[in-house]
Amino acid sequence: xxxxxxILDAIETKKFGGELSDGLIRDVVEGYALGKVPDxxxxxxxxxxxxxxxxxAETLALTRAMAESGETYSFPECVDKHSTGGVGDKVSLTALxxxxxxxxxxxxxxxxxxxxxxxxxxxLEAIPGFSCNLSEEIFSRQxxxxxxxxxxxxxxxxxxxxIYALRDTTGTVDSLPLIGSSIxxxxxxxxxxxxxxxxxxxxxxxxxxxxxxxxxxxxLVRLSExxxxxxxxxxTDMDNPLGSxxxxxxxxxxxxxxxxxxxxxxDLAAEVRHVATxxxxxxxxxxxxxxxxxxxxxxxxxxxxIAFVRAQGGDADALEDLPVSAEVSEVKSPRDGxxxxxxxxxxxxxxxxxxxxxxxxxxxxxxxxxxxxxxxxGDPLEMDQPVAHLYGEREAERAGRLVLKAxxxxxxxxxxxxxxxxxx
Ligand code: URA
Numbered sequence: 001x002x003x004x005x006x007i008l009d010a011i012e013t014k015k016f017g018g019e020l021s022d023g024l025i026r027d028v029v030e031g032y033a034l035g036k037v038p039d040x041x042x043x044x045x046x047x048x049x050x051x052x053x054x055x056x057a058e059t060l061a062l063t064r065a066m067a068e069s070g071e072t073y074s075f076p077e078c079v080d081k082h083s084t085g086g087v088g089d090k091v092s093l094t095a096l097x098x099x100x101x102x103x104x105x106x107x108x109x110x111x112x113x114x115x116x117x118x119x120x121x122x123x124l125e126a127i128p129g130f131s132c133n134l135s136e137e138i139f140s141r142q143x144x145x146x147x148x149x150x151x152x153x154x155x156x157x158x159x160x161x162x163i164y165a166l167r168d169t170t171g172t173v174d175s176l177p178l179i180g181s182s183i184x185x186x187x188x189x190x191x192x193x194x195x196x197x198x199x200x201x202x203x204x205x206x207x208x209x210x211x212x213x214x215x216x217x218x219x220l221v222r223l224s225e226x227x228x229x230x231x232x233x234x235x236t237d238m239d240n241p242l243g244s245x246x247x248x249x250x251x252x253x254x255x256x257x258x259x260x261x262x263x264x265x266x267d268l269a270a271e272v273r274h275v276a277t278x279x280x281x282x283x284x285x286x287x288x289x290x291x292x293x294x295x296x297x298x299x300x301x302x303x304x305x306i307a308f309v310r311a312q313g314g315d316a317d318a319l320e321d322l323p324v325s326a327e328v329s330e331v332k333s334p335r336d337g338x339x340x341x342x343x344x345x346x347x348x349x350x351x352x353x354x355x356x357x358x359x360x361x362x363x364x365x366x367x368x369x370x371x372x373x374x375x376x377x378g379d380p381l382e383m384d385q386p387v388a389h390l391y392g393e394r395e396a397e398r399a400g401r402l403v404l405k406a407x408x409x410x411x412x413x414x415x416x417x418x419x420x421x422x423x424x
Contacts, residue, residue, distance in 0.1 A: 007031065007041045014048035022061040029065035033159040039166055046163070046172040054177035056222070062177070063223050066185035069159035073136055073191040075143060078107035079279050080192035082183060084216065085117035087204040087348035088241035090268070092120045092150075093255040095275040097305040100148035101295040102276075104283040107143045108150045109190040113357050116204065116348025118251065121152050122357075126248035126322060126367035130314035148308045156189040165361065174206065180219040188227045194282040195224055195231045198275060201421065202239035204344025210235060210421055217424055230282060235422040236271060240377055241344050242419075243268035247356035247370015247391060249322045256319050259302040265376055267419045274420055325354075325368040325391040331400050333381045337409035342373055342387075346406035350399040354392030366392055371403065378416035381409060 006027045010020055020028075028045065031037040054062070079099060083089050096106045110132060113119035121132045132152040134142070142149035153161060160182050167173045187195055197220045200206070201213035217233035224231035243265050245254045258264045258272060273292055280288035295301040306316045351357060355366030369392030375381060388403045390396050 025061040059177040063181040067188035075107040076193035078192040083198040086200040086238040087344040088246040101300040101304040102291040127314040184223040197233040200238035205238035246351040250370040327393040331388040340410040341408040343406035350402035353395040353399040355394040
């Protein structure tokens with residue numbers, strides 16, 4: 001970057017709500033990635049952005065600068081999907097092998113979980129030997145040969161990695177332009193040509209209301225389109241966990257059931273099929289629904305998953321009976337009624353307390369820990385009926401209290417809430 005005053009110019013401009021030029025944004029991002037801009041100045045700028053916001057033009061310039069801060073790949077024929085983070089969200093683990101089996105190649109970038117929301121890399125690492133740490137050459141070859149590969153950020157968009165870590169410790173994560181630019185920069189650097197964003201809304205998501213989720217979805221699609229990606233988005237419910245399991249090995253086990261066409265909860269089955277249909281649509285394959293059912297009933301989707309697990313070093317034989325914690329306890333319903341809600345936020349916190357996630361970066365996770373919920377919204381309940389199994393030896397009592405706090409019981413029958421809230 002040019003003069004040492006560039007960052008100060010940016011802070012002074014943004015402090016008063018002014019507009020940062022493309023060049024200034026690029027210089028600051030480059031300077032920070034090279035270690036020339038210190039954390040305290042970058043943190044000051046991020047807080048000014050958090051308070052004053054950013055115009056669309058600034059957000060686009062920030063996204064581009066972060067995308068171009070490291071290596072960039074190009075997979076114009078491939079699809080990717082991104083979830084803004086949820087509790088029990090195993091849609092990537094399931095919808096992607098399905099679409100790959102239907103002939104849509106997948107080149108996906110994934111991340112780790114933080115706090116109560118899970119990450120696909122942690123889930124896959126519950127499979128012994130599995131690694132998402134792939135070089136570009138291996139990633140590319142696997143996309144070509146298997147039609148499905150998942151890589152961890154590594155050298156892609158390194159500026160985002162640095163800035164995200166700083167945001168995490170300076171109260172500047174929940175800013176729309178910063179979230180939008182962070183997500184899209186990594187996707188642009190990974191290079192898939194077709195992208196579906198699954199924006200979660202509800203207690204277990206970043207975005208608490210459908211309105212907020214719609215704003216983020218709009219921004220993600222607009223930034224992606226302006227940076228050359230064919231993108232669409234949907235908004236899905238995250239007031240309740242998706243499916244019945246929360247925790248890494250538990251979620252892989254549930255994904256295996258779905259891929260083997262065995263019964264899973266309706267919300268998960270419906271969302272996976274919807275996402276797979278939209279991904280096939282993006283690739284210009286409108287006959288999606290039939291192809292998806294075929295891939296599931298013929299075993300092709302599960303075979304694709306096995307080939308992908310093997311290619312990334314995982315022990316596919318372990319998939320049939322992936323180990324989970326031997327320490328299991330049960331939570332029972334305190335009374336009769338109907339399940340109104342099994343709050344995703346508290347269930348996510350319970351899984352975290354059991355060891356399934358990280359309270360802060362670098363914490364060690366227990367892949368076999370988590371929560372299995374035994375009832376879903378709308379189900380009738382009897383007093384003392386088991387409602388959840390807790391797996392894991394850390395803080396099981398606190399986890400049990402959180403699960404009970406999550407369980408809202410109605411005296412009247414309840415309609416299960418819709419899973420898909422909007423598409424754009
Ligand atoms: N996920 C990201 O990658 N970045 C954010 O800022 C928030 C969620």
